[in-house]
Each structure stands twice: as C-alpha cells, then as structure tokens.
Amino acid sequence: MSTQPKTSPKIVLTFFILCLNLFTYGQNQELDSIKTLVETYKKDDTIRVNLLIDFTKYYTSRDINQNLPLIEEAMQISEKIGYKRGSGISLNALSTYYTLKGELDKALENALQAKELLQTINDHNNLIVTNNNLARIYGANKKHNKALEIHLQNVELIKNRPTSPSKAGYYFYVAKTYQELLKLKEAEEYYKTALKISEKADYSTGVAIAQGSLGNLYNILGNYTEAIKFIKLALDFSIKHGQTSNVAASYFTLADSYSRLNNLNAAIENNSKAIEIYESLNNFRMLKEAYIGQYQYFEKLKQYENANKFLKLHYNMVDTLFSENKVKIIEDLQTKYETEKKEAQILSLSQQASIQALEIKQKNQAIVIGLIVVLFFGTALYFIYQQRTLKKERAQSELEQRFLRSQLNPHFIFNALLAIQNFMIKNNAQSAALYLTKFSKLMRQILESSREEFIAVESEIEMLTNYMDIHKLRLKDTFEYKIDVDKNIDVETDTIPPMFVQPFVENAIEHGIINAKDQGLVEIRFYKEKEYISIEIKDNGGGLVRENATPSEHQPLASTIIRERMALFNKNLKDKIQLILNDIENEKGEIMGTKVELKVPFSYV
Template identity: 35%
Template sequence: MKKITFLAIACLINYYGFTQDEKKIDSLLKRIESKVSEKEKINLNVLLAKEYSFSDSTKTSIYAKKAIMLAEEIDFSEGIADAYYEIGWSKIEHSAPYREAIKPFELSLKYSEVSNYYSGIINAFNGLGIIHKNVGKYDKAVNFYKKALKIQEEQQIDTDLASSYNNLGIVYKLQGKYIDALEYYNKTLQIDLESDNKNYIAGSYANIGIIYKMSGNYPKALEYYFQSLKISEELGNQKYIANNYNNIGGLYHEQNDYQSALKYHLKSLNMRKQINDKKGIATNYLNIGLAYSALNDHEKAYSYQLKALELQKELGNKREIATAQINIGKNFIEAKKYSEAIPFLKKGISASNEIETTDISISGMNLLGESLLELGKYQQAEKILSESALKAKEIGLLKETGIASENLAKAQSASGNHKAALKSYELYHTIYDSLLGEEKAKQISQLQIQYNTEKKEQEIKSLAQQASIQSLELKQANLSKTIYAAIAIFILLIAAVLFLINKQKQLQLLQKSQNIEQNLLRVQMNPHFIFNAMTSIQDYMNKGDSKQAGLYLVKFSKLIRQVLDNSRNEFISLEQEINMLENYLSIQNLNREYPFTYSIELEEGLDAEEIAIPPMFAQPFIENAVKHGITSVKGNAKIQILFAKENDDLIVKIFDNGIGIKETMKIEKKDHRSHAIKITEERIELYRRMQKKRIDFDIKNLSQGTEITFNLPFQYI
C-alpha cells in the first residue's frame, strides 16, 4: 500500500525579522524625553513599537496607540498608518489568530491612501498578503504582493523592494513553484548583500536553502542553512538560530536520518521555548512527532502531534491545524489503527477545504481512502479515491494522482469492478513513468556532473598552487622571470587541458550511464509486454474468472512498481531481484498455448536480503528465453535461474531447454537483435570502466537449450 510521507515543516524566515536592541530602545526613550517636534515624537513612538514587535506585543500596542493618539491630534495620517502597521505585524509575529491582524493592516492602508503615502501602502499590501498566505489563500496573497511591487516599480521606491521579492518567494514556494521562488529569493539576497544587512542575509540564505531541499539538492540546501546559522549565531539572533536548527532537522528527515532530525528539532524546540515563540514551538512539536513516527515510536509521535494540534488551535492557523490532524491520522495508519485514523483525517480534510488548501486536502483523502481500503470498506474507499485522483490530476499533482490511482485500482478490483481497476492501473503506470522520465534523469545527471566539476576545480587549484611553488623555486635559482612565467603558464595550461578532458570524459560516462538505464527501463516495460499482460487479464475477466483476474492484476501492479522503484538504485538486494523475476515470469506465463515451468534457486548459505546486485541484470536474457528460446517447445518447456557464490564472485546462471543460442541468434537477426541484450552488454562495459571491477559474461550453446552465466563482484548491501 502506498504510504504518504508528510515532510517536516521548514521555517521560512520572514524578511522583517530582527532582534530587540536594548541600546537602541534606550536611545529612543531618551530622544522622546528631549525637545523634539510632535511629528518626530510620533515617529519615535512608532520606532519603539517596532523594536518591541518581536519580543513584547503589549509594549508594541502601548507605543503604537500613543503614536496614533498624538498623530490624530495633528492630523498626521502617515504616522497613524505606520502605527497601525506595527500593531498588525506584532499580532502576526506573536501568533495571534491571523484574522485579528487584518483590521490594523486595512486601517494602515486606508490612512496611507489618504495622503498618497506610498511606503505605507506598500507595507499594508505586504501585510495583507502575509495574512492571506498564512490562511492558505495563496492567489489572494500573490495579488496583494504584486500590488505592492507594482507601486514600488512605478514610484521607483527601492526601500522595501527586498521585502516584496521575499514575500513572493515564500508564497511561490508554498504553491510548489520552486523556480519562481528561487528567482525572487535570489533577487532578495542580492539586495541584502548590497546593503550588508546581516539579519536579512541570514534570512535569505535560509529561504534559498529550503528551495534547494524541496528540489532535492540536499548538499546545496545544507550549505545555505549553515551559512544562515553562522550569521545568526554571530548576531545572537535566537529566533533565526532556532529556525535553522529546525530546517537542518527537516533536511535530515528528508534523507531518512531520523535520529539526527530529532536531535536538531529538539534543539530548536528548547530555544523557541526560551523566547516563547508559540508558532515555532507548534512547528517543532509536529516535526518531532513525524520523526518519532518514522522511528516507529507511535505513542510518542501521537503525544507530540497532539500538542502541535492543540497549540495550532490556540493560534487559529487553519492550514497547520489541518496538517496536524492529517499527520495524526497518518501516524495511526502506520500503527495499523485504521479506525482511529479516520476521524482525524476527516477533520483535517474539512479544515483544509475551508481555506482552499487543495494539496493538503488531497493528501488527507488519499490516506482516508487507504484506511477504508484496509478496513474492507471498498465502495467508500473507491468514492473518496476517485475524487482525490480527479482533484490531483486537475491541479497537476502527479505523485498524489499516482497514489490515488493505485489504491483506487485495488479498491475497484476488491469490489469486483475489474475493468475500472485495469484503467486505474494504466493511469498509475503512466504517472510513475512520467515521474521517472527523461527530464528527471537529466536533472540527476546535471547534479552528478556539477559535483564532479566542483571536485575537479579543487584539483586545478591544487595544481595552480604547485605551479606557484615551482615558480618561487625557479626565482631562487636565479632563472629569468620570463622562463618562470612561461613554465607557470605551461603548468596551468596542462592543468586546464587535463581538467577539460577529464570533465568531458566524466560527462560522457554519466550521460551514457543515464541513457543506458533509461533505455533499459523502457525496454523492460515496453508497450508490447504491457499490452499483452493487460489483454490476458482482460481475457480472464471476459471468461468470468474474476478471482484469477484480480490475482494477476495485483501481480502486474507489483511488477510495475518493482521495476520503477528498483531502476532508481545502482544496487538492490538479491531478494528484491528474485521477487521481481518471480512476478515477471508469472505474468509472462499468462494465456500461453504451452505454459512453461520455471524455478529460481539460491545456493544454500546465501542471505538474499544482504547480497547486493545491480537491478534487472538477468531479466533481458530471461525475456529472450521466453520470447525465442522456448517458444517452439510444445510441452515441458523450462527456465531455471540459479544464484550462487564462487570465490569472490556472485554467479548468476540462466538455463532454458529451448532451441539453443544458434537458432535464437538466427531469429534475432531476422527480427533484429534484442535491444535489451545490447544495452545490457553496454551496461556491463560501463560497470567495468566506472567501478574498475571485473564482470564476466558467457553464453553456452547446449545440446538442447542455452546456458548464460554472469560473474559479478560479490558484495553486500
């Protein structure tokens, strides 16, 4: 059953954030007591309200209201607008229900528009955007942010330009538009670096790190997180330090290192408790719960997730309320307590529907469908999963569409609706094929090339240093400067040429590897095989043999999953390889005029769970035996597969009692040579070159049949 993993919540660091400055507060208080104009006194009160907005909401309110009172006496609308803005911002920062912050921002906008106070209008639009973002109304948030940005561009106001860029980056991240988010975060960072504002630089580094994490570039994400953490520690900014701990914990969670994730989330929690950051504490509770759930400690997971839910209810953040409820439901599913999961999932779906957060709703519906399926409530499961698959497909959530369609097919098959089940499996297969398509492969390849390029650049730096040392030695030997320069340049040129050659070779190897793996995947899941399997299943349905049809439908689904999942890894366990071959041979035997017998044997003493093997090495040759070798054997056709150990080698033997290799080759020449076998030969050669290990491959023509032998390096997972 496909499980849905809710990722640890990352802390987007808001661009307005800064720490309270006691010296600055003392200076402002002294200036208020001195002889200053009324307008300056109003502005000083607003600045005091701003200084306290992150630490003491009561004092923010006191100074802001004092500023409003003084500003109303002299009809100073700009001062009133700024004061209301600080009240609104303090409410957001101190985790008040977000709806309470709307009114101060609307009043700030109203007074700003009275006097064409553009900075005030920009701030109010950004504030309203943040509120709508926090309740999941992303399109409205984007609308407010773009209104602010438009005024800034028209009036050429650069002061808060970084804030507007940052806000758009945050909402695009939440919408899953990572390219747009990265574009705006980089614009923000550029302004921060130019102004040398350390707090803002730390915030931008953290936000860019989150985008790299969500995009799957973990080394780059960690690099940006630690840059942010370093600056935050230098500044003593506890809020940012806690945010970075949380983000680093989320990154470890993403990489399945749950103990390290727990360590950083607990560090973040302790720091947030010290500064009474309720919103952050709720996030930590949820993430700690997720870590415990992943560690199969479901009681502790439930305890922390319940704390998160209660605190989010207190704060009135509906998006996080929905997320917490659905995560509690997921925890119950993992503990196989399906009945207890359902009430939480239903509440989470309802809460997410209220704020139009369709992505959360779909995840909850998929989990609800899974629970109903496990409880044997097939019709209810079919109804909810049909709706989930449709919604996910409409908004382009490929992964969720695949999850929904897979479980939907199982529900339909269990309730006897096999034709609909077959259609759902076709959709599931198409989705997962898309997820592993060429574009993703190219992205992976680019990351690998980038890593190797950076490595080679370090080697060039080392060569350059050697060149410098040699040049000094030449100087000491009183050789002419011309000779020294020529030799140094010559060495650098050699280094550059070697780098370019090496880089080109590496690129070619990686690209060739990626192309071979992709081609092999296409060959193994070729449309002809899929069509034949589905036709055979359809035949069973037409004959009224629903039990047999359902059995093979499950086998076919499992085979597709195995091939797609295994193809992602350089090595899998021998047990996984054997399971895949079992399903493959079983389906190949469907509706054959002369069925064959097959056996897969493992030498005594070998542990299939511990032994590593490149995925799908033997399958192309087994396919060849089925399609050509034993086709003409009318009765008693056999395929035997043996895995054994010989010295330091894993031996894989494939035997069939068919027409033999010579006759098979004649057929292949006639029908063109097996594409899969050609790719496998290329794959063997590539392994030899990249891993520098011996791999032998031999085909023997027997008196009746063919024997194929692989000698692979014996290694453990």
C-alpha cells in the same frame, strides 16, 4: 510552579503571527483574547508547550526548517516540568518533521516513542493523531499490513465519537489500505461506511470522494452498472465545484465502465471529453492513456481509420515522453561536464600565471635552480592534465551508462504495454485489474532502480518476481519459476547493478520456454563466489539463439544493450562482469534448455 522562562525571538515571532491570524476575525474581542493568552503564557509552561507545537503547523507549509527549534524547545520545557502530554505531542511533531524531510527511520522511531508515552496517560485524541502518522510512515515503506493494523486501531478509538468529517476520514484510510492490499470486499465495506458518515455529517466533499472511490472499486470488481452510478455522482460534484482534473478523471473512468458493458459509443463520447480536458491541461501522462483507450474503442467498432489515428497519437506521446527524459539526462550531464572543464581551465591559467611570476622573480638565480623549478611545475601540469583526462573519461562513461539504461527501460516497457493490451482485451475484468496493479508496481520499481548505479539484491528479486508473475498471467500459467538465494547473501545490504538479470529472464520466457515440450520452467539462483554475486538463469526451452541466427531467429535487443553496459562497467571495475551462455544437454546430446551464468561484483549499502 515553573520559573519564568526567557522569551526567545522565535516565540515573539510566533505570537506576532497568532495576532495577525486572530485579528482577521475582529479587532476588539480578539485583542482581548491575545492579551489573555499572553498573560497565560507568562504563567503556565504547559500553554507555552502547546503554542510551540501549534505553530509548527503554520511553518509546515512555509518553511519546515523553522519547526525544529520550536519542537526542541517544547520538548525541553515538557521534560523540565514533567509534562507527559507535552512530551508526547512534541515527539509526534518531530516524527512529522522527519517524515517531511524524507528520513523515515527517524520518523518511525519518534512516532513509536510518542505512541508509547500517550498510551500511558490515555490521551486518546493525540494517540489518534500519532497512529495516523505511524500508518503513513508504514505505508511509505510499503508495509501495508502494518499500516492497516494501525488504521484499524484508530477506527476502534473513534467508534463511539459523534459524527464528523474527520471521523469519515479514518474510514477512508482503512478502505484505501485494504484496496492497496487487493482486499476489495473489505475496501467496499469501509468506503460505504465513510459515505454514510459523510452524508450524516453533511460533508459534501467526503460524499464525493466516497462516491468516486466506490466507482473505481466497482470497476475493478466488474460491477460496471454500480460503477457508472457512483462515478456520475462524483462527476456532478466535480463539475459543480470547478475541479477540472477530477472532471477529466471521472470521464476517463466512465469510458472504461461503458466499454466493459460493450456500450462503445458512450465510451468514446466520455473519453473524448476526458481527452479535451487533458489536452487543455497539458497532462501528457493521462493523454497517453486516454489515446490508447480511444484506439481500443474504435477498433472494437471496426472503425480502423479512427483507431489508427489515436494509436499514432498514443505512440507519439510515448516517444515524446521518453525523448524528453533522455534529452534532459544528456543536457544535465553535459552542463556538469562543461562546468568542470571551465573550472579546470581557470585552475590551469592560474597556475601558468604563477609559473611566469616565479620565473621573473628568479630569473637571476642559478640555472640549476631554474631547471628544478621548471621541472617541478612541468610535472604538476602533467598531473593536472592527466586528472582532467581521467575525469573526462569518467563523465563520458557515466553518460553512456545512463543513456543505455534509458534505452533499456523503453524497450522493456513497450513489450509490457503490448502484453497488457492483449490481456485486457482477452481476459476477465478482475484478472485484468490484478494485472494492471502488478504492472504499475513494476513500473515504479523500474523507474526507481533506473536512477541508481547499484540496488539491493532484495529489490532486484522483488522486481523479477513481479515481472514473472505478470508474464505468468499473460501466458496463462504455461510456465513456473523458482528463485533461490544463498544464505551467504544479505539481500538487504548486498547490492548489484540493476536491470542486468531481467533481459536474460525475458529471453528465457520469450525465446526459451515458449518452445518447451512440457510445462515451462525458469530457475534463478543467487549465490556468492569470492568477489562476485553469481546469478544463474536456467530454462527448459529450445536452447540458445545462435550468433549466426537467421532473421526469423530474433536476436533480443535487450541482450545487446546489456553487453554494451557490461563493457562500460568493466572499463572501471577491478573485478570484471562475466557472462557465460550454454545449452543444457541430456546424456544423448539432446538440447534440454539454456543456462546463463552472470557474475557481477557486489558492494554493501
């Protein structure tokens, strides 16, 4: 029997909230339940542990910081009385806390401990919850194969359980993870199982989710008739329940399905409904996609006036989104600079007042002492002035760096969007779906890296690999590429400035191997050289674009921006970024390609 615990203010607050929740269901009966619960709490520490963990769910959507003291108290009680189940659910609650805080390493560590403990006592109910938590953490870390393994463990644990909405949910998780891994047939199987379970459990929301998911999946698989059938069922549910965003998404997807079946009038009709809703919701991201879709449908019908109208709307939306991002970055930096400037002015005025007070107080002292004092404070003021000047220059340099990165990203995205448009018009649906999946992943990588001054070599290589895979698809495998990383480079901890290599790879593809006589080849090599990571980019194309090139010999804008970024970086770097461009010649002096050597200083994570 455990000793009587001292009631803390947090426990009092917890019971007060419980009373309010229970009171909404009836006064007399629930008051008796509360009294019974309070008596049980006084006598049984295991009840107390479960109450503490239950109330973390209340705070999760209100003030997550309140959870940590409750979890720690539950863990202390569980350890004291040897309550293994309590320790397991406390560790899982702690894992959830760290997941929501974004500290995924700590979240994973606690979830694995919880799983190990719950397995020893065969607590399948809480093991399922912990598994689900683990799978979410692996998914957030982009380890989808590991997440799938955990989700499949849960499916095994619930196979013999009665039909319920929650049971359908676990099949949804498996299907969604298979789709992330582009294992589409497996995803279809699990979506269908989730649909059957939802229908059997009379779970209408689950039925609608499964129908919509199957519709999107059939679009990817190229089975557009089945896609339309399921999307319409999901659309009816969304309209009935007033789910405006889902209604728009269904119309947008239906338009795509009809266009694949060459029913362009139906595609335009459904896409128009989607546009109307997106405009009312000010959903600029989806409006951009809907406008370009409408342009493509009218273009196929050879209604060029309407097509041109929606193409203009699309690019106006693109320009608006990029302009808003640029303005926000510049305004934020300007605000920080003005704040620092005002603080420095206040500091300067304060010091000047101190000097004047000191001069008045010491006016009768000897001239020599007065000169020493004036000299001292004059030196201090000069030092402050120098510091302010340096700070201003650093702020300006950072502003220019971010602005150049924001220039580079729209330039690259514009080229990629044109590539996607051409590919989707000319190629089959399944390849187009793969292309779009790779492009969306590349967009996430670019957006994440554009916020950082340095990124891991591993991230840069992953982004380059995805970028070149997209171009291979677009150019129908007319070139190959190789990426070689020296063993002295730790790809996880060694970091380099982002988006320096990609423009030269772009030039190699667009202006190099496109002129190659044989199969194109792009070779990239990373190796360490003293204080630098050197990157060598080689192609077997037609050689360099010269400085005195004619207007037809395009001078790439991205390379110009990279040179400007190099100049800005080099202002503050001891080891300067170096760039060497050379033609590759054979023994006869014939140009066989281009070699770019880029040397960048590196740092450690």
